[in-house]
Amino acid sequence: MTSTGISALPYLPGFNRYTSNSPAHDQDRPGGPSARVEYMSCIGDCAPETFVRDVRRNALAYGQGDLKYDAxxxxxxxxxxxxxxxNDFHGWLAHQLAREWVNRAFPGRQAKIVTQRDNGRWEEVDGKRTWVDGKWHSHIMVANVAEQEVTLRWTDAEGVEKTRHYKAGRAIDGDLKNIFRLRRVTDAVIQREWQYDNAAYVEACRRFNEGAAAKQDYAQRAERGYSSYDEVRLKLRTAAAQATDWTDYVTRCQAAAVDVKTRGAGGTGVSYAWVGDDGLERKARARGKTGLGPEFARAEIEKRCEQNTAALARGEALEIPEQVLVVPSNTVAPDRPRPQYQTADGKPPWENAEALAEYEAKVRATGGTYEARAEQALVTGEPVEGVALLRQDDGVLAVVDAGDGQAVFDVDAALAQRVAEIEAAQAVADGRLGEAETAMNEAAVLRARADAALQAAEADRAAGLAEVEDLKRAAETAVEDGRKAGYDAGYTQGRTEGRRAEKEVYDLKTRRLADREAAAAKWETETEPALRAEIRSEIEDAMRDDRDAAAADRADARRRLEAIPEYDDEHWVDEMKRARLEAEYEVRTPVLGADGRAMEDADGKTVWTSAHQEIEKRARERYNRIKEEGKGQEDETVGQSREREAQTQSQGKDAWSTASSQGQSQSQSKRKYIGE
Structure with a gap:
């Protein structure tokens, strides 16, 4: 099954270097370490050797040079x-599938595709130590900035049809990198190219591996019982053994197809995501009961990086851990699910005998391959349609008409000489056959010689081809060695430039810090005191004005108060009484009998008297009564006096109400009853 994963590249040059030219880590592989890169190609206006520069050139052309991620x-x-x-051919198939996937998933963008094997390792199978090659996988680096304008159509996870138009220079957004969309593209490309249902195969593998990948790491049971996955732990240890800082570690993990994410405040928490050999996507944290283990926490990794840096400074070589899995693995289990190909014979398309036969027939019907036609003309010397033989110095060239140009095939000098001898012998034989019937035997002998010479020529040609293959392999080895040397030099230069850039950034930050400190000191010693003095002066002036205004208001109030004459309350009470008498305003009250009721005259009318006289009379009677009872020596309190007056008024009010109800109050002109 084919699994798909995507993550941002925080440092594209490092990732490109690791995936393209770093040596493989399976040094103990039988027959020697595996090749780090099996197939490599690019899509768009870029080349494998200059991919990083090409991506940045395109981003700058569209004004996108300050993006957080280049790819x-x-x-x-x-x-x-x-x-x-x-099978190397299967690696080529994986590479071609990756190219088709890029064209479908990220059209209009630069991309570099590197197809390789995972590091192989020793596994324990049926009690035996068995070497298992790493699975085929393709690293695809997709430029963040588009170089062409495209329109994409796809169906999202809810089955909704979507259409998006992206202009040239547009960065990758959430829709483009949505994992559900990318997995649907993977399933569609596999269905078309390899003719099987990838989604169904993924589900079958998931059911088969249910719980298998989550077993505890028996090799680390002593380490507090942490659970982990042995495959990814091996990759993480390999990355940690070579990294010099956290960014370097993350980049190496990404190159090993392990995505690293930080969590929490300050990015101290770490989680990992990867695809196991069983094809299933896995996620785990560094810590916790089901984590990979504390040695993969960020703090521990950074300590390891410091140790590696110190070792390199001492001129020591970093040791890469042995690629060995102690825990038994089901990578090569015979009962694992297999893809269900939808071809006529149920085999992969590249193994379909009928399809191969049809292809061979098509090649024959179109005249065969250009190489075969050239070989036929060179060996037999007979005319072949579309092929011309030309002599050049001591050799022979076969020029084939390829439709859109000429294909030229060279022949070494020895083979050309053999062909010349054959042609001369054939000419002599033909001449003698024309002279006489008796020369037939001699011609037959000559023909036999020609046949023998032809066989010798074929043998020499085979030897020559073998020599050419040896030379080709030697040239490829030399090119590979040169490429590795160039990559190493580029890595050294890149690291030097990176450290120089980091130093410049550090110096800039130091200068900025010094400027901030100088500004803070100036504020504390000059700006702040001056500002405080100015504000204090303004406040004091405002307070002074307020005090002066308040003093003026108080003086004015004092003058107005002094102008008011003094008030004599007794004088004004006497004046008020006098005014009432002059106005014939007199307060009267009914005369009360011994029983406390209002007295009446012979006509049955209420007898009225002056209220003042009545009050004085009653007060005198009460005083004499109290005195007779022996209580005259005690003075009446103010409260007692008020209570008595209130009682008297209440009695007078009752009498007045009774008299008013009889209609007698109508004759009391200009008089009022006390209390009303």
Whole structure:
């Protein structure tokens, strides 16, 4: 099955270097370490050797040079049952699938595709130590900035049809990197190219591996019982053994198809995501009961990086851990699910005998391959349609008409000489056959010699081809060695430039810090005191004005108060009484009998008297009564006096109410009853 994963690349040059030219880590592989890169190509206006510069050139052309990420990393990973890790042709198939995937998933963008095997390792199978090659996978680096204008159509996870138009220079957005969309693209490309249902195969593998990948790491049971996945732990240890800082570690993990994410305040928490050999996507944290283990926490990794840096400074070589899995693995389990190909014979399309036969027939019907036609003309010397033989110095050239140009095939000098001898012998034989019937035997002998010479020429040609193959392999080895040397030099230069840039950034930050400190000191010693003095002066002036205004208001109030004459209350009470008498205003009250009721005259009318006289009379009577009872020596309190007056008024009010109800109050002109 084919799994798909995507993540941002925080440092594109480092990731490009690791995936393109770093040596493989399976040094103990039988027959020597595996090749780090098997197939490499680019899509768009870029080249493998200059991909990083090409991506940045395109971003700058559209004014996108300040983006956080230059590119994104996509990994297409294939299981052992899908592609045989030991078959180089299957690696080529994986590479071609990755190219088609890029054209469907990220059209109009620069991309670099590197197809390789995972590091192989020793596994314990049926009690025996068995070497297992790593699975085929393709690293795809997709430029963040588009170089062409495109329109995309796809169906999202809810089945909704979507259409998006992206102009040239547009960065990758959430829709483009949505994992559900990318997985649907993977399923569609596999269905078309390899003719099987990838989604169904993924589900079958998931059911088969249910719980298998989550077993505790038996090799680390002593380490507090932490649970982990042995495959990814091996990759993380390899990355940590070579990294010099946290960014370097993350980049190496991404190159090993392991995505690293930080969590929490300050990014101290770490989680990992990867695709196992079983093809299933896994996620785990560094810590916790089901984590990979505390040694993969950020703090521990940074300590390891410091140790590596110190070792390199001492001139020591960093040791890469042995690629060995102690815990038994089901990578090569015979009962694992297999892809269900939808071809006529149920085999992969590249193994379909009928399809191959049809292809061979098509090649024959169109005249065969250009190489075969050239070989036929060179060896037999007979005319071949579309092929011309030309002599050049001591050699022979076969020029084939390829439709859109000429294809030229060279022949070494020895083979050309053999062909010349054959042609001369054939000419002599033909001449003698024309002279006489008796020369037939001699011609037959000559023909036999010609046949022998032809066989010798074929043998020499085979030897020559073998020599050419040896030379080709030697040239490829030399090119590979040169490429590795160039990559190493580039890595050294890049690291030097990176450290120089970091130093410049550090110096800039130091200068900025010094400027901030100087500004703070100036504020504390000059600006702040001056500002405080100015504000204090303004406040004091405002307070002074307020005090002066308040003093003026108080003086004015004092003058107005002094102008008011003194008030004599007794004088004004006497004046008020006098005014009432002059106005014939007199307060009267009914005369009360011994029983407390209002007295009446012979006509039955209420007898009225002056209220003042009545009050004085009653007061005198009460005083005499109290005195007679022996209580005259005690003075009446103010409260007692008020209570008595209130009682008297209440009695007078009752009498007045009774008199008013009889209609007698109508004759009391200019008089009022007390209390009313």
């Amino acid at each position: 994104y990393s996509v990994v297409l990973s294939h299981s052992h049952e899908e592609l045989d890790p030991s």
